[in-house]
Amino acid sequence: MCNVRESKKPLKLNWPELPERLFWLGIRMTEHFQAVLQRRINRRSFLKKSALATSVAFVPSLPLSAIVNAPQQNTVTETFNFSEITHGIGDELVVAAGYEHNVLIRWGDPLFSDAPDFDINSQTPFSQEQQFGYNNDYIGYLALPSKSDSQRALLCVNHEYSLPKMMFPDIHSERDLTLNHVNIEQSSVGNSIVEIQKIDRDWKVVVGSKFNRRITARTTQIEFSGPAKGHPRMQTKTDTSGVLVTGTLMNCAGGMTPWGTYLTCEENFNNVFTGSLSKDHAEYAPYERYGVNQREEGWGRLDPRFNIEATTNEPNRFGWVVEIDPLAPDEKPIKRTALGRFKHEGAESVIAPSGQLVVYMGDDAANEYLYKFVSRDVVDTKNKANNRELLDHGTLYVARFSDSGGLDWLPLEYGKAPLTPTNGFHSQADVVINARMAADLLKATPLDRPEDVVPHSHTGRVYVLLTNNTKRKQEDIDAVNPRANNQFGQIVEIAEANDDFAATEGTWDMLVVAGDPNKAEVGAKWNSNISENGWFACPDNGVVDQKGRLWVSTDQGDVAYQTGTNDGLWGLETEGGNRGKGKMFLRCPEGAEATGPMFSDDGTSLFVAVQHPGAGSRASGKDSLHDPINRWPDNEKGVPPKPSIVVVQKHDGTEIG
Ligand code: FEO
Numbered sequence: 001m002c003n004v005r006e007s008k009k010p011l012k013l014n015w016p017e018l019p020e021r022l023f024w025l026g027i028r029m030t031e032h033f034q035a036v037l038q039r040r041i042n043r044r045s046f047l048k049k050s051a052l053a054t055s056v057a058f059v060p061s062l063p064l065s066a067i068v069n070a071p072q073q074n075t076v077t078e079t080f081n082f083s084e085i086t087h088g089i090g091d092e093l094v095v096a097a098g099y100e101h102n103v104l105i106r107w108g109d110p111l112f113s114d115a116p117d118f119d120i121n122s123q124t125p126f127s128q129e130q131q132f133g134y135n136n137d138y139i140g141y142l143a144l145p146s147k148s149d150s151q152r153a154l155l156c157v158n159h160e161y162s163l164p165k166m167m168f169p170d171i172h173s174e175r176d177l178t179l180n181h182v183n184i185e186q187s188s189v190g191n192s193i194v195e196i197q198k199i200d201r202d203w204k205v206v207v208g209s210k211f212n213r214r215i216t217a218r219t220t221q222i223e224f225s226g227p228a229k230g231h232p233r234m235q236t237k238t239d240t241s242g243v244l245v246t247g248t249l250m251n252c253a254g255g256m257t258p259w260g261t262y263l264t265c266e267e268n269f270n271n272v273f274t275g276s277l278s279k280d281h282a283e284y285a286p287y288e289r290y291g292v293n294q295r296e297e298g299w300g301r302l303d304p305r306f307n308i309e310a311t312t313n314e315p316n317r318f319g320w321v322v323e324i325d326p327l328a329p330d331e332k333p334i335k336r337t338a339l340g341r342f343k344h345e346g347a348e349s350v351i352a353p354s355g356q357l358v359v360y361m362g363d364d365a366a367n368e369y370l371y372k373f374v375s376r377d378v379v380d381t382k383n384k385a386n387n388r389e390l391l392d393h394g395t396l397y398v399a400r401f402s403d404s405g406g407l408d409w410l411p412l413e414y415g416k417a418p419l420t421p422t423n424g425f426h427s428q429a430d431v432v433i434n435a436r437m438a439a440d441l442l443k444a445t446p447l448d449r450p451e452d453v454v455p456h457s458h459t460g461r462v463y464v465l466l467t468n469n470t471k472r473k474q475e476d477i478d479a480v481n482p483r484a485n486n487q488f489g490q491i492v493e494i495a496e497a498n499d500d501f502a503a504t505e506g507t508w509d510m511l512v513v514a515g516d517p518n519k520a521e522v523g524a525k526w527n528s529n530i531s532e533n534g535w536f537a538c539p540d541n542g543v544v545d546q547k548g549r550l551w552v553s554t555d556q557g558d559v560a561y562q563t564g565t566n567d568g569l570w571g572l573e574t575e576g577g578n579r580g581k582g583k584m585f586l587r588c589p590e591g592a593e594a595t596g597p598m599f600s601d602d603g604t605s606l607f608v609a610v611q612h613p614g615a616g617s618r619a620s621g622k623d624s625l626h627d628p629i630n631r632w633p634d635n636e637k638g639v640p641p642k643p644s645i646v647v648v649q650k651h652d653g654t655e656i657g
Pocket residue numbers: 160252253267345364451540
């Protein structure tokens with residue numbers, strides 16, 4: 001939980017010479033790339049004063065001979081000790097031999113003693129607010145004081161988005177939705193805080209726990225703090241001061257702070273807004289940049305709060321990181337605007353050597369950026385109350401990667417060129433509200449959809465999961481985004497200068513270029529020891545376990561039908577001779593992705609949020625409750641597929657993996 005950094009120096013290793021590195025990355029020397037190369041060479045002189053040319057150590061890469069396109073088995077010690085499962089498409093959830101999985105909680109399960117029973121045919125907004133929400137994603141784990149014969153914890157769960165055709169039997173198209181349906185949707189998303197208890201080997205939900213809580217898009221009052229609080233662009237008719245908003249939504253990934261609060265991230269918030277503004281409106285350009293403008297589908301068709309023609313500033317009140325104290329159910333959540341506004345995927349944090357908190361964050365859209373926030377003040381590890389305003393003061397940075405393996409963190413600070421009135425920035429509020437536009441001006445590096453960003457407190461490295469980017473064109477490839485029409489994603493490893501998470505410079509290396517290594521046209525790069533099932537596509541969520549091993553879950557969408565496997569969870573080696581080798585541990589039922597993987601503090605339980613089970617895609621064509629791909633987990637006629645959290649344990653109860 002508490003990612004307190006341990007100092008462990010990475011090995012020193014010389015960065016491969018440029019032609020070798022380009023070869024390794026599989027980059028063709030196109031005319032465009034010659035230009036990129038020239039820029040890189042020009043940049044080298046600048047880098048002399050940066051991490052690249054100083055004593056900062058490079059991450060130990062595999063020798064080039066170990067990276068190949070096709071699996072070749074070599075014998076090297078493994079850190080994952082489970083029997084790998086196979087790729088496949090099927091209706092069941094599969095875990096490695098010697099492990100079992102149980103459904104802990106499903107969409108619609110009660111959180112409170114007086115919650116109505118779930119009834120697919122008579123859902124109401126009120127009943128949904130008493131029940132576990134839809135499409136679970138991030139899971140935070142907060143241990144509670146436990147007795148010798150039992151273990152207690154709170155799970156902090158995101159409910160990312162609603163899927164009306166998979167939720168409501170009385171509609172056939174989203175055009176059939178009424179305001180009541182929309183209200184149920186708004187109540188089904190947000191967050192759940194759930195107490196769980198393990199007696200003997202069985203984890204159970206504690207229905208009616210004083211900590212159980214639903215936070216929704218429809219009813220929860222949430223405060224703003226930080227630079228954008230109270231700014232005129234945050235004000236609406238119902239909140240004329242710009243300090244209070246109803247709800248949070250599109251909560252994708254997140255993080256837990258070292259003091260035990262829960263950060264939940266608002267991702268695709270633009271999807272719920274409808275309407276359009278005229279070109280001369282001040283918000284026209286920002287809303288274009290955030291994909292809010294000129295949308296017909298969304299809650300705004302029936303709920304004027306989400307119609308930008310009726311409630312123009314409402315989109316500025318979403319796209320933030322929200323802090324929730326799971327131990328204080330009566331306290332309002334707080335949207336921490338100092339962390340910037342974009343399509344936030346996750347917010348994993350770590351304490352820098354100085355004691356400052358560093359929060360890593362991706363903006364998950366094609367050609368968007370990687371950010372980090374470094375707090376001004378140091379974390380009080382003894383008194384949580386002293387961290388209450390920690391996320392309100394600090395510096396927000398955006399990343400610029402160089403083709404030579406360098407990394408610069410560029411501060412998004414009002415008043416420093418180019419973030420000045422000349423360019424439309426009149427305060428730090430403008431900078432955080434329009435963080436994407438500020439990052440554009442700073443010439444940050446557009447990435448292949450940054451999903452989770454995972455700081456590894458044991459090694460000082462940071463893993464950036466780039467899921468895919470079919471919008472990347474051949475002329476826009478660079479070393480960190482090495483493929484055009486990238487359908488499969490890659491994982492980039494950052495080493496911050498001087499092993500300091502708060503550093504403003506660093507270096508980067510490619511951990512894996514994902515996809516099928518047996519197909520030359522895919523251009524995948526894995527460790528040569530990889531098995532037929534160890535490779536994956538479209539990394540989404542990552543977690544580091546108690547032993548310091550990285551686990552990666554995937555979200556392929558229709559790419560599953562190319563890779564021949566449902567989404568799942570893989571162990572991924574990051575060190576030594578097996579670096580870049582995946583190993584498949586868990587496979588989801590068809591239609592679902594494995595989100596939010598999280599371990600209990602003792603590493604003996606693994607929680608996985610199975611999102612959108614049975615929900616179809618363009619390839620399957622099965623996108624409705626009337627004809628889902630499957631009805632996991634109940635698999636009963638008439639019972640809908642239900643997003644659920646499963647808990648995985650080893651038969652002998654020992655540590656996983
Ligand atoms: Fe909601 Fe970026 O996945």
